[in-house]
Amino acid sequence: MSVVPDVVKKYQGLGARVVLQKGAGVPAHFPDSVFPEVTFADSAVEVCEQADVVFCVQPPADDTIAAIKPGSLLLGLLQPWTSVERARQLAERQITAFALELLPRISRAQSMDALSSQGAVAGYECALIAADHSPKFFPMLTYAAGTIRPAKVLVIGCGVAGLQAIATARRIGAMVEAYDVRPETREQVESLGAKFVDTGVSAAGTGGYARELTDEEKAKQAERLAKAVAQCDALITTAAIPGKRAPRIITADMVARMKPGAVVVDMAAESGGNVEGTVAGEKVWVGDVLVIGPANIPSRMPVHASEMYAKNLFNFISPFIKDGALALDWDDEVMAGTCLTHAGELRHAGVKQVLGL
Amino acid sequence: MSVVPDVVKKYQGLGARVVLQKGAGVPAHFPDSVFPEVTFADSAVEVCEQADVVFCVQPPADDTIAAIKPGSLLLGLLQPWTSVERARQLAERQITAFALELLPRISRAQSMDALSSQGAVAGYECALIAADHSPKFFPMLTYAAGTIRPAKVLVIGCGVAGLQAIATARRIGAMVEAYDVRPETREQVESLGAKFVDTGVSAAGTGGYARELTDEEKAKQAERLAKAVAQCDALITTAAIPGKRAPRIITADMVARMKPGAVVVDMAAESGGNVEGTVAGEKVWVGDVLVIGPANIPSRMPVHASEMYAKNLFNFISPFIKDGALALDWDDEVMAGTCLTHAGELRHAGVKQVLGL
Amino acid sequence: MEGFAALYIFMLAAFTGYEVISRVPVILHTPLMSGSNFVHGVVLVGAMVVLGHADPEDPVQLVIGFVAVFLGAANAAGGYVVTERMLAMFKGGNKKEGGA
Amino acid sequence: MEGFAALYIFMLAAFTGYEVISRVPVILHTPLMSGSNFVHGVVLVGAMVVLGHADPEDPVQLVIGFVAVFLGAANAAGGYVVTERMLAMFKGGNKKEGGA
Amino acid sequence: MANWFIQASYFVVAVVFILGLKAMSSPVTARKGIVWAGYAMVAATVVTFFTPGLGNVGLMVLAIVAGGAVAWWSGKTVKMTDMPQMVAIYNGMGGGAAAAIAALEFARGEIHDPVVATLAVLGALIGSVAFSGSCIAYAKLQGIMKNAFRLPQQNMVNIGLAALTALLGLAIVVSDQPSSTLIVLFFVLALALGAILTSPIGGADMPVVISLLNAFTGLAVGFEGYVLGNPALIVAGIVVGASGTLLTQLMAKAMNRPITNVIFTPISGAAAGGEGEAIEGTMKEFSALDAASVMRYASKVAIVPGYGMAVAGAQHKVWEMAQLLEEAGVEVVFAIHPVAGRMPGHMNVLLAEAGVPYDKIFDLEEINADFPQIDVALVIGANDVVNPVARTDKTSPIYGMPILNVDMAQNVIVVKRGKGAGYSGIENALFYKDNCRMLYGSAQDAIGQVITHVKALES
Amino acid sequence: MANWFIQASYFVVAVVFILGLKAMSSPVTARKGIVWAGYAMVAATVVTFFTPGLGNVGLMVLAIVAGGAVAWWSGKTVKMTDMPQMVAIYNGMGGGAAAAIAALEFARGEIHDPVVATLAVLGALIGSVAFSGSCIAYAKLQGIMKNAFRLPQQNMVNIGLAALTALLGLAIVVSDQPSSTLIVLFFVLALALGAILTSPIGGADMPVVISLLNAFTGLAVGFEGYVLGNPALIVAGIVVGASGTLLTQLMAKAMNRPITNVIFTPISGAAAGGEGEAIEGTMKEFSALDAASVMRYASKVAIVPGYGMAVAGAQHKVWEMAQLLEEAGVEVVFAIHPVAGRMPGHMNVLLAEAGVPYDKIFDLEEINADFPQIDVALVIGANDVVNPVARTDKTSPIYGMPILNVDMAQNVIVVKRGKGAGYSGIENALFYKDNCRMLYGSAQDAIGQVITHVKALES
């Protein structure tokens, strides 16, 4: 959901009219009845035909894009790196498309950062999935006939989602170790009471993202990690490199050496997987290890994920809505940086390069 | 699993020989290879044919019972209240059957109390299930675009499982309220940092169990509870009365008044359900409320559930194994109290009464 | 006064002064300084005695004596007023509200 | 000694004694009691003086004086030994081990 | 040697005594304090030999050597556990010395000034009471005098005797040359008063009484110091008198017994304590300050939490206390009984919430054998799980349940609110054991207070 | 009235002064203390009029009324913020009075005993220094004297002048009838010494200096008390001398400036503090004791945690402190910035772990408007999220990010380890604001110390 009732009110407060696809809120437990002053349209296409600004969660289907009025705005997580076709189509139709993945990670833009807010959701959910699927207790538990030692959880990739996964696993009671290539994450991991796995490889990139590793580095990392992996009861991987396929960190061999009954949750499954053998959207047994590749994780927690996402979109666009009219400001670095296509052009240099355009 | 490798060693230490069904440990991630000095049998029937003491988790199938040697022991969670047939069959075959459900709840017997240990597992799992299925965050979370208030979790029935559910939900970060008919649970609930819902009805029974309520009491309870139910984001019910069908506490009407997206986990689903509309082993949508009736919950956490259960069984029987030979002591109140059938008779008064024998 | 007795008095007074305030919180540093400032205003008594025994014929003595008493009185009076005002803020702390 | 000087000394000594030990932990109650017991063993000095000035011809005086000195010496010596033994247990606490 | 030099030495001695006492009031410097004071005492004694006109030196040396040697030897050889009675008897000797000084001055007929006479008589009275009282205290603690001896109408007798003695004292003061009968009678009565006051007091209250008598001796010495015109005696005596009075109050407070109760309604000997029915022994109370001191100077402490800690929600405080103790060099572990609390893992949840690291938590099997090596077992709101009855009494409902053997630790401190029983509703034999002390209060408060005191011990 | 009655009155006055000072050293009884002392002072003054042979009563009454009235009136009307200089000037007057007493005694030529003469001279010297020094302190604080005035070779000049004055003093002591030139010269030099010693000292150090001069006056009064044979003056003076010395040490310690530094290497005025580049103002340090006192006597405290609290793992301590403050009647809330820490909900996780109830936690939107009503904002390891630059400086990387407006609170206390920047790496203008104080140290330690002090304030 890209709007929730509270946010709808805010748009209306700015003088905008809100058009909503019928039943769009139902999966997120917002029945149409909770949007009192909204115009309902029967399909996504119909919505697009009426709107000057189109909000979406995932990139719209081709026919939906085709229905968007030329010159109007499209805003959402448009997966800009994945499809040359879509980028072309958006440019051709003269749509001003903003892909929130491209949002510059500067302080002011944090309240619009959908990757962060959805990352938080994903991290929390992955920790729960791991706990739920583990054949063991996460916390230590002394009971009448003995004591159960706490489970060991290893989190790989300590971005927003990874940190949240650490915090959640710790809360449930597990002993958590974590690993990331960026060295500054060590302190962050420790600030959550978890232990950092030291592999001696650093891959600090720019802008809070990581760079890709060399082969030699990968080998070293793999070797040291393999030991930590073999010892853990649950493994949660969240490593990602923007614009790239997710790094393959955990090999089939490492998985094979895990304890019987261990659980792997690969948050990066959809973008290729950090773990060899993950299948996005499925749970597969690799030997006696359960490898889970959850898909579309935020949809597992639709109420709050929607609320967060809707607020991010609102914070992004609201400065440019004045009395119900749009007034974009191309000098604004946040908005300019997030723009994928405008006036028939693919605007974003990084995406251009990746897509080879 | 009624044995785990550690416990097998202990039995062997007492001079006993252990026979195990092939592959029995696999679902609990104990492959046959981890039981080095054990005799393997192809089927449950074959196991029974060889054994003087038969351990089981759930009551064995009829053909398995038929294979048990007359005069030998059967030990497990035999669900004594549920089947007249089984009780008759056990008695007729001269099997000395011990149903751990009947274990007297005295201090000394706590280390044998399988209901407690499996209750702990179930409570923990139910809280995780609730968190996992909730469309909301359990904990409070302040993020760049706002604050998410913590979820409200209501736990009904504060026995061993209920308390564990409370503790687990609190750990994850929810605000927990709880309710039980036994007044002494108030302090116990508060000792875990949760709030007690006061309905003004008390149903303290004997031996740590609850008695059944009168209709009037039920109405009063229902009315006060309905309010708490309507306000919560997740509801976990664990109420039970031994030897009886689980009390129906949450009516369809109460469920209908819950918030959209609320989750109900009915731990008592298998014994009839505390919630109207639960289906054991299934997730059903009742309006916009998800009602989950998890079945065979300990099997969701097989490693530790087996470990605990195996230790309980061992603690029960080991005092009577001397140098590999059985020496039952019918003066022992724990063992006598747990006995369901012996020497062709149904021994347990309570069960006799309930089954009408 | 006999010399040694005075010495004992000096010594014990010093101990007493030191110990009596050894656990004072910062927030009282200034008021306490002001309060002890007031206490040594008792110099007024000494000044009165010397002025009282000054030669009424000798203007130098009278002037010095007058100055001594004037200053002593100012020390005492000013010290009191200022301290009292500072300490008025501590009417039992806000302890009563909180209950502790 | 002049009466008032003595009075001041009494008063100040009392303050000093009171304040000096006002923050003693229980674990030191007994040792401190023993220590102050030792300190008043200085009565020995007084006993010596009176015996020293007793009439050497008067056996009653000599006996009383002897008893006084004997008791005083025992007070001082015994008090010291006992206190020292008790306090030997506190060799700086186990602070050094822990660091604190 | 010049008189001024003697005077100056006395002055320095007085200063050192004060500094010594101050040092003795902190565990860190206490040892130094007594050593300083010891040097000062030697100096004072030596200097006194140079007093102009001092006679009877041979006798004096004999008395010093005899008294000193006897006391030194007995003080060195006595068992540590017998220390209190030694303190009592040495203190009594000091009081006796003060009284003897007054007696000698009267005998010499040198006292004329009424102020001097008054102080001399007061010193003699107080010193005599201290002397005889201390002897009784010694006899009781040493086991020479077994029973508390209580007159009918004890308090009336006390008051009457005190009044009579005071009257005689007054007579001595007013008569310029008191008769020796009067003087002797006065001393006899004063000695009797001390004995009679102390006789009914039981063993538990003795430390308080000894401390009070100690303060008395201090006062007596101070007064005789005035009589002799010796400011060093005045200062040392009065300082001890004042500090001793405060100390007596502190001790009485630590025992929860107002001083007046100690003297006027003494509890004697074994009759004290709880109901204890079939179980032998008494329940002995402890203050938070005591608990703090005992743990602070222990080398290993095991904390045994139970349902009461959960009820009180005291887990954060408990962990804070544990950390403080660890900072002070004490080893602290947590011992968890399998069924502590009301659900499996109850204690785990709470300790995890408080942030206690897993490696400090031990279960019954891991720790039970270690208890004899543990200095203090701190039981916080646990009851059934530490009840030794489970090991011994076949009829008990908890018989056969394994328990944490805290009773085998050197010291046990139990924190609970009152006489409440545990889940099983039975009496706990642990609470009546000799090595067990009760710290009453809700766990949150009680541990909070312990924390305050542990901190105070560091500063 | 009999002389003994006057003496007895003085004695009582001295006792009351001591009790008063004792009372003044605890916030709870402080007010009572000054009132008691006030009554004692009135009693002492009245009694003195009955001194046998007292002349010049008219002049005396005039002086008392004049001096008293002027001081009373000025003390009543001065602004609270100008109190320190009033304390300084009244103190100086006391010193002046002591010096004048000595001058008069010399003028009357009554001093012959060398001990008395020595103490008279010492008292005069110290009193004069206190007088002129206090006048300078007054002038500086009052803004009459703006610049710190520093001679070349200041320390040499100080020592030289002091030696010269001492020499003259010695001359007075040894000569049986000192010439009036000698006396006048001595006083002039003593006054100059006080002025020169105080001149270079900057405003920040002034409270310490005033306290020192206060102790000086006490000593001077004590010495003149000996000269006059008045034990009440001795006791009051010396008690103040000793307590003032301790107080001076405590104050210097609270400011992290050894006393010797204050006098010999003074920092003058505005030059103090951090680098502060483009940002104006200085960073001002605070001790844990100060922080504790300020919060303990506040009515509302907002705690703003940041990444540093997470790094230090200080959440349990922070909550403990908050609870202590609440017990003392202070309202405490937690203000959480949306991006405090390094992940969404970072602070929530930690505060939940520490057990902070949800209803004490407020987010930016809920609390930002309240800051002007908040007495103390305690910022613990947060930096970017409270940096006012985000509101003002368009070039800053954090421009436009909403921040917690802690700078609008009455007082801000920032806990951090040193000069480390936050995530965005930029300077924080908050730290240089007038109402902001830095409490340096890792959050865990710093808050731990604050806790200790808050507790001490209660006991």
Ligand SMILES: NC(=O)c1ccc[n+]([C@@H]2O[C@H](COP(=O)([O-])OP(=O)(O)OC[C@H]3O[C@@H](n4cnc5c(N)ncnc54)[C@H](OP(=O)(O)O)[C@@H]3O)[C@@H](O)[C@H]2O)c1
């Ligand atoms: N773990 C399980 O799964 C489970 C389940 C059911 C039953 N049980 C039973 O529960 C018992 C557990 O033993 P336990 O030693 O933990 O607890 P316990 O035997 O129930 O004793 C708790 C003690 O805590 C004290 N207490 C209560 N509130 C307090 C407070 N606020 N502050 C300080 N003290 C407080 C009570 O004494 P005062 O009233 O004097 O303060 C009481 O004696 C066992 O008998 C066990 O069999 C355990």
Ligand SMILES: NC(=O)c1ccc[n+]([C@@H]2O[C@H](COP(=O)([O-])OP(=O)(O)OC[C@H]3O[C@@H](n4cnc5c(N)ncnc54)[C@H](OP(=O)(O)O)[C@@H]3O)[C@@H](O)[C@H]2O)c1
């Ligand atoms: N919440 C999110 O999702 C998220 C994600 C990524 C980035 N960020 C960024 O992170 C920043 C968060 O701001 P913040 O105010 O919480 O933190 P911050 O600006 O990073 O400042 C942390 C401060 O804590 C101090 N510190 C570090 N360790 C300490 C210790 N042990 N004890 C005491 N102080 C300590 C440091 O100063 P010293 O070194 O002097 O002690 C530092 O100035 C924002 O800039 C935000 O944009 C947030």
Ligand SMILES: NC(=O)c1ccc[n+]([C@@H]2O[C@H](COP(=O)([O-])OP(=O)(O)OC[C@H]3O[C@@H](n4cnc5c(N)ncnc54)[C@H](O)[C@@H]3O)[C@@H](O)[C@H]2O)c1
């Ligand atoms: N400036 C801001 O305001 C702002 C806003 C949001 C996030 N950020 C920063 O950006 C960082 C990354 O954010 P994200 O969560 O979106 O990152 P992400 O989802 O792009 O990547 C997740 C993590 O995977 C790690 N990773 C990549 N390759 C790896 C490998 N081979 N092995 C192990 N780990 C690997 C990365 O270092 C990163 O921490 C955050 O931690 C945060 O500090 C900053």
Ligand SMILES: NC(=O)c1ccc[n+]([C@@H]2O[C@H](COP(=O)([O-])OP(=O)(O)OC[C@H]3O[C@@H](n4cnc5c(N)ncnc54)[C@H](O)[C@@H]3O)[C@@H](O)[C@H]2O)c1
């Ligand atoms: N003596 C022992 O050593 C020992 C051992 C294990 C358990 N116990 C005690 O027995 C108690 C119950 O154990 P359990 O968990 O096996 O119980 P259970 O599974 O039989 O019942 C679960 C809970 O449901 C509650 N309940 C029943 N009807 C209800 C209704 N209508 N509404 C609300 N709640 C209702 C019961 O009061 C009970 O707390 C435990 O809490 C424990 O205190 C004692």
